[in-house]
Amino acid sequence: MQAVTKTLVELRSISKHFGEGEARVDALHEVTLSVGAGEVVGLLGPSGSGKSTLLNVIGAIVEPNEGWMRLDGEVVYDHRWLRRDLRRLRLEKIGFIFQFHNLLPFLDSTDNVALVLHLAGCPKDDSKRRAIDLLEYLQVGHRKHAMPSQLSGGEAQRVAIARALANHPRIILADEPTAALDSERAGIVMDLLRKLAAEQQAAIIGVTHDDKIIGRLDRIFRLRDGCLESTEESAAGRGGADQAGSSGTAESARASRAGARFDGSAPLR
Amino acid sequence: MNLAFRDIRHKLGRFVLTCLGLSLLLGVVVTMAGIYRGQTADALALVRSIQADVWVVQADTNGPFAESSRIPGNTREMIARIDGVITAGSVTFQAVQLTRNGRRLRLHVVGYEPGRPGGPVNLVAGRDITRSHYELIADRQTGLAIGDRLELGRYVYTVVGLTQGSVTLSGDSVVYMTLRDAQDLQFDVTPPEARREAARGARRANTDMVNAVVARISPNIPVEAVAEDVHRWKHLSALSEADQEAILTITVIERARRQLGLFMTILTVVSAVIISLIIYTLTMDKLREIATLKLIGAPDRTIIGLIVQQSLLMGVISFIAGTALVSAAKDWFPRRIVMDPTDLGILFAVVVVVCLLASALGVRVAVRVDPARALAG
Numbered sequence: 109m110q111a112v113t114k115t116l117v118e119l120r121s122i123s124k125h126f127g128e129g130e131a132r133v134d135a136l137h138e139v140t141l142s143v144g145a146g147e148v149v150g151l152l153g154p155s156g157s158g159k160s161t162l163l164n165v166i167g168a169i170v171e172p173n174e175g176w177m178r179l180d181g182e183v184v185y186d187h188r189w190l191r192r193d194l195r196r197l198r199l200e201k202i203g204f205i206f207q208f209h210n211l212l213p214f215l216d217s218t219d220n221v222a223l224v225l226h227l228a229g230c231p232k233d234d235s236k237r238r239a240i241d242l243l244e245y246l247q248v249g250h251r252k253h254a255m256p257s258q259l260s261g262g263e264a265q266r267v268a269i270a271r272a273l274a275n276h277p278r279i280i281l282a283d284e285p286t287a288a289l290d291s292e293r294a295g296i297v298m299d300l301l302r303k304l305a306a307e308q309q310a311a312i313i314g315v316t317h318d319d320k321i322i323g324r325l326d327r328i329f330r331l332r333d334g335c336l337e338s339t340e341e342s343a344a345g346r347g348g349a350d351q352a353g354s355s356g357t358a359e360s361a362r363a364s365r366a367g368a369r370f371d372g373s374a375p376l377r
Numbered sequence: 378m379n380l381a382f383r384d385i386r387h388k389l390g391r392f393v394l395t396c397l398g399l400s401l402l403l404g405v406v407v408t409m410a411g412i413y414r415g416q417t418a419d420a421l422a423l424v425r426s427i428q429a430d431v432w433v434v435q436a437d438t439n440g441p442f443a444e445s446s447r448i449p450g451n452t453r454e455m456i457a458r459i460d461g462v463i464t465a466g467s468v469t470f471q472a473v474q475l476t477r478n479g480r481r482l483r484l485h486v487v488g489y490e491p492g493r494p495g496g497p498v499n500l501v502a503g504r505d506i507t508r509s510h511y512e513l514i515a516d517r518q519t520g521l522a523i524g525d526r527l528e529l530g531r532y533v534y535t536v537v538g539l540t541q542g543s544v545t546l547s548g549d550s551v552v553y554m555t556l557r558d559a560q561d562l563q564f565d566v567t568p569p570e571a572r573r574e575a576a577r578g579a580r581r582a583n584t585d586m587v588n589a590v591v592a593r594i595s596p597n598i599p600v601e602a603v604a605e606d607v608h609r610w611k612h613l614s615a616l617s618e619a620d621q622e623a624i625l626t627i628t629v630i631e632r633a634r635r636q637l638g639l640f641m642t643i644l645t646v647v648s649a650v651i652i653s654l655i656i657y658t659l660t661m662d663k664l665r666e667i668a669t670l671k672l673i674g675a676p677d678r679t680i681i682g683l684i685v686q687q688s689l690l691m692g693v694i695s696f697i698a699g700t701a702l703v704s705a706a707k708d709w710f711p712r713r714i715v716m717d718p719t720d721l722g723i724l725f726a727v728v729v730v731v732c733l734l735a736s737a738l739g740v741r742v743a744v745r746v747d748p749a750r751a752l753a754g
Contacts, residue, residue, distance in 0.1 A: 160752065169672065169749045198748075199674025210669045210751050212380075214387030219378060226378050227675050235378075255387075271673070283752050 115178075116278050116311040117143040117166060122175035124161055124334075135161040136172065137334045145278070145309040148302050148324070150316050153331035159315045160283070162331065166313060167202055167281050168194040180278040199228055203272030203310075205282040205301075209264040211256040217243060217267045218252045224274040242270040246300070262293040269297070273304060280304070282314035286321055298324045380670075380679065381686035384663070395655055396695045402651065403692075403728065404699030406644045410724060411703060411714035413637040418715050420546040420625045423487075424618065426498050427468070429591030430600050431456075432616040433607055439616075441470055441588040442546070443624045448613065450560075450585030453490075459606045461598030466493030467587040469559045472549065473529060482519060483549045486529070488559020494591045497553050503538030510558055514538035516550040530562045546629060548712050560584050645727060652735035656688045660739035667743050668750035677744055684739045685732075692732035696725055 124136040136158045143149050151159045164170035165177065168184060177184045180201050184194075198204075211220045221239035226232065243249045246266040248259075256264055265285065272280055282301065286294030298321050305312045314325070322328060328340040385392045424442070432441075433448070433456050440446020450467060457465040469488035474481065489495035491506045497514050503523045506512045513534040515521040525536045534554060543551035554562075564584035566574065574581075594603050604615035616624070660667070667680055700721060707714040 160749075164749050164752065167672070169747075169752075195671070195674050195676060198672065204672055204751075206669075206752060210665065212666050212669065214380070214384040214666075215378075219383070223378060223675075224673055227673070227679065232378070 114145045114309075115142045116145050116180050117141075117313065118178040119166070120176055122162075122165055122172045122177060124158075124165060124170065124172045134334050136165065138175070139331075139334075139336045140175075141329055141336060141339070143279075143311040143313060143327075145311060146305050147326045148305050148312040148314070149327040149329060150314050150322060150325040151329050151331060152316070152322070153337070156333075157331040158334040159331055161334075163281055163283060163313070163315055166279070167204065168197045199224070200275060201278050203275070203277035203280040205265075205268055205272045205280065205285045205314075207284040207287045209256070209261075209268035211259075211264055211267055211271070213256050216253050216255055217248065217259070217270075220256070220267055221270045221274050224271055228275050239270070239274065242273060243267065246270050261289055262296070265289060265293075265297055266300075269300065269304075273308070276308065278310055280310055280312045282312060282316075284316055284318075285314060286316065286318055291320055294318060294321060295324075379686070380683045381690065384683065385687065385690065392691070396691055396698060399648070399651065399655075399691060399695035400698035400702060402644065402648050402699070403696050403724075404702045406641055406648065407696075407700050407703045407716070407721070407724060408707075408710075408714060409637050409641045409644065410720045411707065411716050412710075412712055413634055414715035414717045414720060415713035416546070416630055416633055416637075417626055419544045419548060419713055420630050421622055422542060422544055423485075423551060424621045424625065426543060427495055427591055428498060428593070429494055429618060430594040431462075431592045431603050431607070432618070432621055433465075433590040433592065434588070434614050434616060436612050436614050438614060439624045439628070441468075442621070443629050446588050447586050448588075448590065449583075450587050452587065452613065453493075453590045455610070456590050456592050456607065459592075459603055461595045461603050463593045463595055464494055465590055465592040466490045466495040467556055467590050468495035469556060469563065469586075469588045471559065471563055473562070475527075475529065477527070480520075483547075484515075484519065485545045485549045485551045486559055486562065487551055487553045488556040488562075488587075489553060490556050494593055497538070497540045497543065499540045499542060500538050501541045503536070505538060506553070506555055507537075509555055511535060512537045512554070513558075514540060514553040516540045516543040516552065518544060518550040519552065531565060531567065532558070532561070534558070544713065546625065556587070560586070645731065648728075649731040649735050652688060652692060652732055653738050655691065656684060656736050656739040657742065659687065660684055660742050664742075664746055665751060667746045668748050671746060671748035672751045680743050681740050684743055685736045688732045688736035688739070689729065692728045692735075693725075696728045 119139055119141050122136055122139045123134070125132050125134045127133055139162060151162055153159050161170060165172050171185055179197065182197070184197065212223070215223060218236060218239045221242055222235035225235035225238055230238070240249060240252055243252050246269060248263050248266045248270070251259060251263050251267070259267065280301070285301070286297050289297060301312050302324060304310065316322065326341070330337045330340065433452060434440035435446035435448050438444045438446045453465050453467045456462060466489060471486050472483065473486055474483050476482070487495070496505065500514065501517070503514070506514060511532055511534050513527065513536055515536050517539050521527065521536045523536055523539060527534050527536065540551070545551060564582065592603070594600055600617045604617065607613050607615035670680055703714065704716060707716070
């Protein structure tokens with residue numbers, strides 16, 4: 109088991125159904141799980157098993173019918189939560205990475221990243237500077253003025269990751285982040301996500317079908333018919349635990365530097 | 378960061394083409410308003426150019442423009458003697474149509490007494506009529522030039538002066554000639570016809586008739602007092618210039634005004650529907666982007682702003698382009714187009730309101746977009 113310092117995502121008895129009566133479909137049934145800071149976990153299961161619904165519930169997009177959820181210490185979906193609170197939660201605490209990157213086609217790479225900061229109230233110049241820092245950190249700084257249509261698949265996905273990271277989210281949700289990439293680029297993206305999880309002490313939850321990626325996850329939650337069938341610890345998780353145990357100080361130092369860099373105060377290597 | 382501008386810049390060609398189409402439509406709305414104003418201006422041009430304080434016409438008529446009016450030629454002398462009348466002049470009005478250089482020419486002939494009210498005041502070239510016969514002053518719209526000779530009835534007239542903007546309600550150009558010439562043009566018969574009339578023993582009709590007498594009143598005497606004096610003759614009526622203008626605008630062009638108003642309303646509704654459909658289509662094209670915006674935490678006001686700003690930009694740019702287009706092309710229109718700043722201001726406000734209403738459909742779709750749509754493949 110990885111040396112998890114803090115639980116960022118905690119779901120208890122989450123159930124979600126769509127429709128009523130004969131048309132009722134139980135998408136999730138009493139799902140309970142937790143993900144800690146720095147963990148990279150995967151949601152696996154056949155089509156229709158409830159992976160996307162679960163991702164939407166964790167992403168504060170779909171409200172469950174039963175159960176509760178705690179994200180970074182905040183209990184979500186009780187009677188006090190309003191739509192705008194969920195929006196604020198998504199903006200401040202959750203980063204999304206999509207299968208097809210979903211960059212806004214009318215904004216260049218920098219503005220796609222800066223938009224998230226701008227929405228959070230960051231001044232225009234600071235937003236741009238921090239966006240460029242992130243793009244350079246993800247090695248796509250040379251494409252900062254490129255429109256999404258001018259980017260390759262790998263570059264677009266890196267810009268999308270930069271956007272997901274812009275507001276220092278504590279939870280990053282990735283919906284098949286490597287599906288549109290070849291094996292080599294998929295591996296690079298996964299390594300990058302693992303690195304970011306460690307550096308920023310964020311929890312990364314991804315949906316994937318890619319066997320090559322599954323091996324790089326810390327834990328795997330298998331879903332079937334809306335129920336959590338099993339929780340497996342992968343080789344990477346075991347290795348990660350060893351690594352975390354042995355190099356925790358180095359990881360903390362890197363995370364500290366990354367955080368400083370995103371604040372625009374120090375260079376990142 | 379203005380998303381509306383960025384989106385427009387991204388698809389600039391489509392936006393420009395859309396604005397171009399819309400500007401033509403709004404240009405037609407502006408043209409309709411301009412035609413109405415032009416029609417009013419044309420209707421009042423002749424009345425105002427005569428600069429009369431009182432119009433003496435046939436009793437119980439709204440003559441001479443709204444109804445026919447015929448009074449004896451010596452009425453002028455009676456009116457001129459009324460206390461307060463500075464000067465008075467007899468005028469006749471008649472429409473003639475002729476073909477000149479293969480082109481049909483419709484003219485509105487005004488007969489007046491040179492040196493007395495009723496003649497042209499907006500002479501832009503040449504001189505006033507100085508001879509008793511066979512001279513005329515024409516409006517530039519006729520295409521006539523000084524020295525041109527024009528055959529009207531049995532006589533040939535020489536153009537000695539030109540006016541600008543002398544037109545009638547129907548847009549016909551005005552030409553001025555002496556009262557005597559105008560009466561001859563109206564009443565003189567050809568020699569064979571005169572011989573036939575003489576042969577059957579018909580009496581020669583009195584041709585010393587005019588359509589109205591126009592008078593200028595001393596500023597110290599109320600117009601109403603002069604009008605009251607005129608009313609003592611039971612065969613005469615007196616109208617002030619304001620009465621004439623009211624008759625022309627309220628009664629004569631009322632139907633045209635309503636018709637143009639109806640067209641403008643229909644076109645405005647059509648514009649609203651078209652803007653709605655354009656905004657709806659643009660929104661439908663952006664559903665995935667809108668879902669992404671919602672997913673990353675953009676508030677509804679950002680998304681509504683994107684749609685409303687695009688709608689307003691489209692409306693405002695199209696209105697300005699349409700107005701500029703009409704302004705540039707108005708001199709080539711067959712009817713006068715007068716672009717009144719107040720009308721343009723009202724139309725602009727209407728376009729802004731229409732754009733706001735038209736974007737409601739797009740906004741309705743956008744705010745209902747499920748953020749989860751961004752995660753769909």
